[in-house]
Amino acid sequence: MSKFCKKCGKEIPLSSKENLCENCQNKRFGIVRKVGAGVLSMCAVVLAVVTKGKSGGPKA
Ligand SMILES: [Zn+2]
Incomplete structure (x- = not known):
């Protein structure tokens, strides 16, 4: 079993805390x-x- 990225669906390590x-x-x-x-x-x-x-004031 593995986790997948919530955004792009790429496989991510199960140890990853983020989705x-x-x-x-x-x-x-x-x-x-x-x-x-x-x-x-x-x-x-x-x-x-x-x-x-x-x-500064105006230059012109
Ligand atoms: Zn992703």
Whole structure:
């Protein structure tokens, strides 16, 4: 008897605690990382705009 990945149906070792194969686990983690990076870069942009408006002033 063996376990199968909930997402892609790939066979996974019975010892695995998750119901996802390593591949899908990595994918899930990748999405979290991607979203985190997106939020972070958005914050950076907002921060740049705010600091620019405060100290920089208009260039033209
Ligand atoms: Zn899978």
